[in-house]
Amino acid sequence: MSKVMQKMEALFKQLDKDNNGYLDESELTAHFEKRCLNTELLKEYFRFFDGPDGNKKIVFEEFLAGWQKMADVPCDLRSLSETYDEDKDGFLTRRELKTLVERKREYFLEFDDVLELVDSFDTNKDGKISILEFVEGYSKYKK
DSSP, X not given: OOHHHHHXXXXXXXXXXXXXXXXOHHHHHHXXXXXXXXXXXXXXXXXXXXXXXXXXXXXXXXXXXHHHHHHHSOHHHHHHHHHTOTTOSSEEEHHHHXXXXXXXXXXXXXXXXXXXXXXXXXXXXXXXXXXXXXXXXXXXXXX
């Protein structure tokens, strides 16, 4: 087993406070609350890691897959999403995305293209993209 895998397994076990082999919302929330994330964003993190079955139990494989998706997003894209999140709430609004497009013309995207991306990345249809929706959308988009 690689050192990275060992570290991930150790983190999972550390977070699994009741040692039942999966993380529930309270266990994951306790971990991310220390990073001062708002409640809405914490729910996004849980949904992101919970995987496609949505059974509210994050098993190690889902935990690992979630971190892998995050690692697959190039650092410059993650940095962009964090930089243009003006109010630092963990979400990119249409206005913030418009600012990004206006300042980063090298991406050759028109604002209408960005709105189309927002609609496809915005899985819960709240009109904004969480960092996790951004990661999830990017991982699908790059395929």
